[in-house]
């Protein structure tokens with residue numbers, strides 16, 4: 001169990017900030033696990049993140065003045081900009097999907113709107129990749145907040161929730177590399193170009 005400043009252990013109750021954003025997406029799953037999902041199709045998804053005080057902002061008691069971990073706008077601004085401008089209406093494709101080659105050949109100007117994933121872009125994988133991306137943003141913003149969990153709701157009846165280190169869930173050890181788009185504190189959604 002980790003000890004934080006002031007001898008507080010990480011099981012100490014602390015406020016959680018919970019933000020939800022909606023985005024539209026299209027994808028297809030080509031591994032054969034779900035044949036009807038091999039046809040490109042879309043969902044209106046909701047991503048919900050639960051944030052706690054980070055190692056550089058740890059206090060579990062409200063201070064009697066501002067009484068907040070961080071202003072909501074500051075806590076969610078960069079993340080929601082990324083979701084709205086780069087994830088919303090993007091097409092999610094596996095790096096091995098032949099449709100990627102079709103876009104490169106026929107509509108190269110739209111390749112930048114494709115999220116390229118290691119294997120099929122399932123809800124589980126996208127949840128892990130989005131978690132890694134948000135962790136990169138939070139670290140870049142000074143570790144004032146830490147990501148506790150992320151829930152991705154693909155349909156009204158199907159959701160995936162992950163907590164802990166997202167890199168633990170990713171399929172290949174190579175995916176730990178800082179060079180991948182999901183580990184970079186920028187707005188990229190693929191490692192192409």
Ligand SMILES: Nc1nc2c(c(=O)[nH]1)N=C([C@H](O)[C@H](O)COP(=O)(O)OP(=O)(O)OP(=O)(O)O)CN2
Pocket residue numbers: 034037041121122123124154155157158
């Ligand atoms: N473990 C996973 N299984 C499936 C995923 C996934 O991301 N992880 N995704 C799909 C498809 O994207 C599919 O569009 C959604 O799943 P499905 O349950 O088939 O969706 P429905 O809304 O049609 O299901 P109902 O039970 O009829 O509501 C498939 N599997």
